Amino acid sequence: MHTRDLWLRVRRVACQAPMIQVAGQPDDFMDIDAGHINMDIDEYVPDTPATVPLPPRFIYVKHHPHAEKFPEFIPLDCGMLNPQSALTPDANLAPLHDDQPFKPFLNFADYKFASKCVRRRMPNAQIDEDLHEMHRHVYSSDCHVSFKTHRDLNQSLAAARVSNIAFHSETLTIDFDGRHFRGPFEVDIEFRDPWRIMKDWVCDPTLAPVSTWFSQEKFLCSRGTIEYSNPLYDEPWTGKTWREVDNGLPSGGKYPSCFLGLHVWLDKGLVSTKVKMHPILFRACWIHSTTRNASGNGGSTLAGFVRMPDALRHVDPKTLKSSERAEYNRLKRIIYREVCHLVLAALKKRSHNGEAVKFGDGIIRIAYPGVLIESMDFEELAAWLAIRNSRSLHPCPRCLVHKDDLHRLSRIFTIRTSESMSRALAQAPKNPKADRNEHLKQYGLHDFEVHVHFLWEFSNSDPYKAASYDCLHFFDGGIWGRHLWVVIKEYLQNNGLASDFNQHMSQFPRWRNLKHIQSPTTIDYSEGQTFLDILKVFGQLLKYYKMSDSSATKIRILLGLEVHTDTRLERLHEAIGEYEKICEEISRKHGKVFDFLKQHFLGHAIDAFKSKGTSRNMNTRVGEGFQQEVAALYKKTNGKNAEHQISVMDENEETMARLDMLVDLWRHSQEDDDELDLMQPAMNSTAHWRLGSPDSQVLSHRLDVSRDPLFHDFNFRLREYLAHHHGSHLVSPQDDIKVYLCPLLAVTDIVDLNRSSPARFSTLSISPWWIGHVNETSYAATPRFTACPVRIP
Known part of the structure; x- marks a missing residue:
């Protein structure tokens, strides 16, 4: 961030903060209040540093030199700026101009149906059943989906996977x-x-x-001054390992x-x-x-x-x-x-x-x-x-x-x-x-x-060095679930306290994201998440059993923090030291041996967090x-060869996730378009007797620029035809003509050989629904509602 821009941002904050000196470039020191760079009236003094007001508490972000960025300040008080609030994949995205982001699917309906099938992992039999019912108009009289069977869907998915990274x-x-x-x-x-x-x-x-493609150093600062005594670690690029690699490039x-x-x-x-x-x-x-x-x-x-x-x-x-x-x-x-x-x-x-x-x-x-x-x-x-x-x-x-x-x-x-x-x-x-x-x-x-x-x-x-600390396997399902909880459970059972403990666990108040485990002392084997749920409640019941130590709970809370500082990691170091002493006491009283690898690896957790960020990474x-x-x-x-089939299905899910994102981004970028309508009927209507046009209306001059040679000079030829054959329906040059495509009806020629002179005539078979609904004409309409009948051929 440019120093001048930083000055402008921080100045808007409605907080009193001390002034500090920030180095800058010659063009940074100008009269910002003058309103424009060319209106500056102050003369630059080379050795005069700029003074920038900083908030009382903030995070100082120092980028690696390869990033070629100025330092950043993230305020933490007084409802100031929250630069992380808008971090979404579509942030600052330019409007997308593709009018068919669901390609290569034929239309939006095909894309939506494919997305639903892939997302729900529907079996082929269910897909065929749904398609059959849709084309029989069980759900609606109108069906935009062009797929007839799951094979058609698979062909479209295969075409969509072309842009993916294939196995x-x-x-x-x-x-x-x-x-x-x-x-x-x-x-x-x-x-x-x-x-x-x-x-x-x-x-x-x-x-x-x-x-973020370059390493960063973050520092938690207070009293309105930049301090380097309390580094901060969250994402992998804030760790020492990334910075060491960047330094060597x-x-x-x-x-x-x-x-x-x-x-x-x-x-x-x-x-x-x-x-x-x-x-x-x-x-x-x-x-x-x-x-x-x-x-x-x-x-x-x-x-x-x-x-x-x-x-x-x-x-x-x-x-x-x-x-x-x-x-x-x-x-x-x-x-x-x-x-x-x-x-x-x-x-x-x-x-x-x-x-x-x-x-x-x-x-x-x-x-x-x-x-x-x-x-x-x-x-x-x-x-x-x-x-x-x-x-x-x-x-x-x-x-x-x-x-x-x-x-x-x-x-x-x-x-x-x-x-x-x-x-x-x-x-x-x-x-x-x-x-x-x-x-x-x-x-x-x-x-x-x-x-x-x-x-x-x-x-x-x-x-x-890349071997990392995983809370789920190493602590939740390891130290706590397979060792400490086993000792505690045996203690409760041997002293007749297991049933009382289970009752207290069941009476613990409900809380968001807190899962209640029924009769935990009866569980012999489970996953790490289950043992973590037990630990969350167990720590609160220690006082009832006159047990004051909760080092395991403290350690797990500190291990799970999403932001670490040197101060917090020092607390974790102290908690691990206390936990080591408690383990020695448990070994003396209960004969528990703590020489197992997951116990030892807890000692590497602090270095892992400093090197690669917090445990969520x-x-x-x-x-x-x-x-x-x-x-x-x-x-x-x-x-049979299940890995290959799973690979294809995973590619399908990846493809549809990418298309879902593109469609959502495109719709967001087109929110101001009042005429946006993704649910356009398919060109090739599956119902041969559908009333109305199988395509949405289109302006006649748009057909001139289409690639179809059938519509070459269509706008000019249509106006010429209307002027010559329908003079009473005047169409001025400035009027747009909206074209509705005529339905093509299949007819059968029959020759009656029984008559003395063979006669040729045409028959048209129609369903009872057609009678009373069909109109023999289609129209080309102008904005002035001038209607010109065009007979069906």
Whole structure:
């Protein structure tokens, strides 16, 4: 923001604030009250700084130098400006001039019907039934939908998907020479090009208002002065990692350099009682969280599936012997890693060299992609990073803590980096194999058949630093749900307090977004959200049981904040220290062991928030919600090659979401048009006897400029015809002629051979409804209501 503009904005605020000095350019210091830049009467004094009144409390936003922007001030008091209030994808969007934003559908009715079918995931039988009833006029005497069956709908959807980023298929060949599992194994995978996905987000002008492409530093300031003592963290670009990447990018070139951080989520999930799938989702970290974490344009995108070969999909690991199980797990890790490598391969070279892209705001920048956030549970994270599982000597994906020290939350351990893990792998002895494995165990690594992790070769993509803190899996369903709540529940049951506790839980007052869990002490297994709902109420019942400590509740509240400052994170650090002492006491009294990975990973939460923003940037709730969508889509498949069918259906939903947005934006941009009517009848009417015109009225001179050769010079020829054959109906040159197309009636010629002289005559078969409704003439009407009869041919 220009300093002069900032002065104007802040000056309008009706608050008293002290004056501070703000540096500016020579043309910034002028007499603003003069009203115009050319009316300035004050002479510029080079060493005189401008004084700008600042509000008592505000957020100071300092942009990275690559952004080439002046600092911004976000007032927090006195009902001042609220710059975040209008952050929507259609903000500041220019009027759209496309008169058919629903293309390639034939008309608006086809688009609306397709949108409804895709959104509701209607089965083909239901679509055919609805179309049949519509064309039989069960609901209305008029039907604008041109589809006859679901096949017609699928053809239109296929045409609409052309503009999307399509899935393409490749086959991976994994050579595996094991004792029990011997390859090669062929892995068929369908996936999307991640670079095309990222470019689609970056180049979309509708997403430009909700995108931030450069890192920022935010500071919470008070007393009307700019202070740097209390940094603020919310979105990923306010974290240290993004800023460090920006600092390392080239500067001073023709185009500014820009980092595009990618959010990667993957997890396995049941789509039926027997079938599991492993979808991979991408999200754009530069898009604001309100859009990024929602559905629709700018939200998460399905990149593909991790699909095991058929030979492995039918193996039951529980029936394998120890040596077979180890070999089976090793083969799965190789496949898992190679599939992910293939999916992300398009980003490798660009992460080093960048690529010039014209962004949605019209500015060309050099984009450098990279993986910023990995949002996964520990099982998937171990496979992704090729580290050993949570029961190994060094199970943490972020550091080299020993498994016996996982309960020590206050201690600092050696951090993993790509360089240190690569060095450990290079130093491992080649032979014997037992010595090599023993060496790698000290670093929590599996042996790499390809000698490197694929993300080690990426720039700006440290796979260990990208491992993030997820409240749902690590705290809600981990520390609290699987450990603390189990201890509390056993205590209540052993002391005869369980029924009393359940009664108090049921009597807790109703509140918005507060789910009441019936008889929580009877729940043995549930999802993380259920345990979070129990914790929300449990914290309020502690006083009734004369228990004053609520450190778990404090920690969960601080973990879930959508804006963090250094002050708040210091409070979180203190709460974790108190919680560690309580865990030690619980261990002494109840024998509970807190040496588990999710307990330890709480110690990495603060660093994760400072590096990549708050927990909403890393949560897996969006991905978990997508698993439900995959399960719903799976029910529409026939079970054979289900991943491909789900990919097509996901493309359909993506296509209709994009068209829904375009239609909404177009309608908003045309709100002043009183004649706007999207519900135009189709050109090819399905009812052969429909009364009236199958098309809306059109001015005669508009037909002259149409591409149809049938209407060449139509306006001139029509006026000439009317003047010559209907002189009594005068049409002045300034009058517009509105044309209503005549219905074309099918007739049958019949020759009567029984008569002495064969006669040819025409018959017209009509339904009883036609009688009394049909008019033999159609009209060309002028604004003066002059009607000229034109007989039906």
